[in-house]
Amino acid sequence: MKTELSGSHAGGSIQGNPGVDAVNDIVMAGNKSKGGRPYFLEDPAVERVLNIAMAIATEVAVAHERMDTLERLLESKGLLSRKDIETYVPDEAAAEERQGWHARFTARILRIVQQEAEALAHPENNTPMRTIADEINEM
Amino acid sequence: MPYQLPPVWTELKQHAVFPEFSHDERARYNFLANLNRFVSTVIAPGNQLAYTSRVEPAFAKEHGRSFNDRFEVGEAMKKDPVYQMWAALRRSTMEMRQQNGRSVVLRQANQLAQKVAHELEGTQILQLKENFQVPPYLTHVDNHLMPGSYHTEYFPGDVSNAANYDSGLFVTSGGMLGSLTDGGGRAIAAWVKETYPDFHPKQILDIGCGLGHNTLPIALAFPDAQVIGIDAGAPMLRYGAARAHALGINNVTFIQADAARMQEFANEQFDWVQTTMFLHETGGKSIHTIFAEINRVLKKGGLNLHIEQPQYTPEMSMYEQFMRDWDAYYNAEPYWGHMHDLQPAALMEEAGVPKDKFMQVGVKAINDLDKKKQDGKVTEDYGRSPIWNVFGGWKA
Ligand SMILES: C[S@@+](CC[C@H](N)C(=O)[O-])C[C@H]1O[C@@H](n2cnc3c(N)ncnc32)[C@H](O)[C@@H]1O
Numbered sequence: 001m002k003t004e005l006s007g008s009h010a011g012g013s014i015q016g017n018p019g020v021d022a023v024n025d026i027v028m029a030g031n032k033s034k035g036g037r038p039y040f041l042e043d044p045a046v047e048r049v050l051n052i053a054m055a056i057a058t059e060v061a062v063a064h065e066r067m068d069t070l071e072r073l074l075e076s077k078g079l080l081s082r083k084d085i086e087t088y089v090p091d092e093a094a095a096e097e098r099q100g101w102h103a104r105f106t107a108r109i110l111r112i113v114q115q116e117a118e119a120l121a122h123p124e125n126n127t128p129m130r131t132i133a134d135e136i137n138e139m
Numbered sequence: 140m141p142y143q144l145p146p147v148w149t150e151l152k153q154h155a156v157f158p159e160f161s162h163d164e165r166a167r168y169n170f171l172a173n174l175n176r177f178v179s180t181v182i183a184p185g186n187q188l189a190y191t192s193r194v195e196p197a198f199a200k201e202h203g204r205s206f207n208d209r210f211e212v213g214e215a216m217k218k219d220p221v222y223q224m225w226a227a228l229r230r231s232t233m234e235m236r237q238q239n240g241r242s243v244v245l246r247q248a249n250q251l252a253q254k255v256a257h258e259l260e261g262t263q264i265l266q267l268k269e270n271f272q273v274p275p276y277l278t279h280v281d282n283h284l285m286p287g288s289y290h291t292e293y294f295p296g297d298v299s300n301a302a303n304y305d306s307g308l309f310v311t312s313g314g315m316l317g318s319l320t321d322g323g324g325r326a327i328a329a330w331v332k333e334t335y336p337d338f339h340p341k342q343i344l345d346i347g348c349g350l351g352h353n354t355l356p357i358a359l360a361f362p363d364a365q366v367i368g369i370d371a372g373a374p375m376l377r378y379g380a381a382r383a384h385a386l387g388i389n390n391v392t393f394i395q396a397d398a399a400r401m402q403e404f405a406n407e408q409f410d411w412v413q414t415t416m417f418l419h420e421t422g423g424k425s426i427h428t429i430f431a432e433i434n435r436v437l438k439k440g441g442l443n444l445h446i447e448q449p450q451y452t453p454e455m456s457m458y459e460q461f462m463r464d465w466d467a468y469y470n471a472e473p474y475w476g477h478m479h480d481l482q483p484a485a486l487m488e489e490a491g492v493p494k495d496k497f498m499q500v501g502v503k504a505i506n507d508l509d510k511k512k513q514d515g516k517v518t519e520d521y522g523r524s525p526i527w528n529v530f531g532g533w534k535a
Contacts, residue, residue: 033471050231
């Protein structure tokens with residue numbers, strides 16, 4: 001029986017191996033596993049969005065943890081006190097900017113809901129694009 | 140009782156061949172461990188409520204009887220929104236764990252392979268075979284949604300999938316298996332030592348050892364024994380041998396072999412044959428060939444033990460069987476259900492253990508990260524809890 005023993009052979013020849021360059025980590029990380037994917041929610045479209053939302057939730061948590069690390073490091077170096085953060089009260093200008101940030105952020109996240117409401121408010125603006133195309137063709 | 144937080148990922152022991160994690164990669168795992176903990180302790184219990192309060196009653200009303208089997212339970216539960224959401228979330232956490240783990244190891248695949256090769260230089264603790272035939276049931280599915288499963292190497296010497304398995308099991312188990320993910324091996328080693336103080340095995344075989352998480356505690360507990368771990372996956376063995384060496388354990392050899400055809404071992408070579416979380420990842424025919432092989436390589440009077448999840452017995456409720464079966468279909472462990480339908484005592488007879496030498500006990504992970512936080516209590520997370528059923532016996 002031919003055996004590949006440990007030692008110098010154990011890793012195969014790695015340096016300059018074309019196989020290593022074939023590793024596309026960005027795409028391969030998300031490769032699908034074998035077998036049909038089950039969907040549990042009645043509408044697979046909803047489950048698709050749920051999965052995207054959970055991935056974004058992960059990234060929010062990651063950003064939060066990074067900020068927390070930053071604060072603790074800055075504090076340990078005497079550059080900032082986290083108590084100052086907790087008791088921080090913005091002045092008028094800062095408050096305005098910060099509330100504006102929240103408002104824009106919210107609006108970006110809920111864009112589609114806002115636009116569905118606008119559609120109801122302005123039924124005249126809901127002509128299908130095919131119809132509009134035909135209309136414009138006559139203009 | 141206050142909410143039980145999982146340990147942070149940095150408590151995992153970073154041995155010499157462990158993949159490197161950036162700050163954000165660690166944070167991602169901290170979040171996912173928490174997400175799993177929340178889904179299994181807060182959301183999952185809703186399934187039982189939905190089952191007893193509406194799913195079961197509605198079925199009884201419609202059919203004039205209760206469920207006959209777990210598959211009927213599954214069909215009925217599928218329509219319940221609480222179950223739907225829990226299942227969708229659970230699936231999602233599994234897929235995210237894979238993607239996040241793979242992105243860590245694949246970006247450093249080359250360095251990992253080199254670290255492993257360096258660690259193994261001059262050692263004789265790894266034996267891989269050219270043209271090894273991976274059992275067909277392993278190539279047929281990507282176990283627990285792990286693309287490429289245990290055997291795939293993306294280039295010669297690759298260990299990516301093993302490194303992903305090693306560094307990510309923490310997430311799925313919510314940190315309940317300890318800093319070296321070896322809670323099962325520690326538990327079985329301690330149990331054997333305590334229960335059989337006069338048992339001094341010289342030759343121990345761990346079948347389906349993977350990367351040796353649960354092999355090493357046995358080797359540590361029996362330093363005078365020669366331990367052999369066999370597995371089908373070259374990346375697992377390569378990484379496992381390097382990991383064992385890095386951890387300073389030198390009485391284990393990692394050999395690539397198929398448990399159903401262990402030609403390299405003599406008849407009655409071993410005093411103890413162990414499998415851990417292995418049988419449910421074999422196949423319906425192979426499992427019997429494997430037990431016949433165990434019978435052949437185990438000494439008369441030798442010990443044979445298997446760590447598994449509890450078998451489905453008539454005493455187990457249909458609901459619990461259904462919940463335990465979830466991973467079979469939705470976490471890609473398709474032999475899980477059929478395996479847990481088997482009679483362990485009958486299997487053991489195939490390994491030469493007569494009914495009167497058969498034994499079955501429950502063991503709980505020995506978790507060095509527990510720090511009394513769990514207070515010995517774990518929420519039942521069917522099929523995922525670090526509480527196992529051990530069955531086996533002494534060969535006549
Ligand atoms: C769930 S893992 C368990 C690993 C290890 N025992 C542990 O406790 O961490 C199952 C392992 O069994 C291996 N395996 C499955 N069938 C096998 C066979 N016929 N021969 C050798 N190994 C096998 C797989 O490659 C995989 O590494």
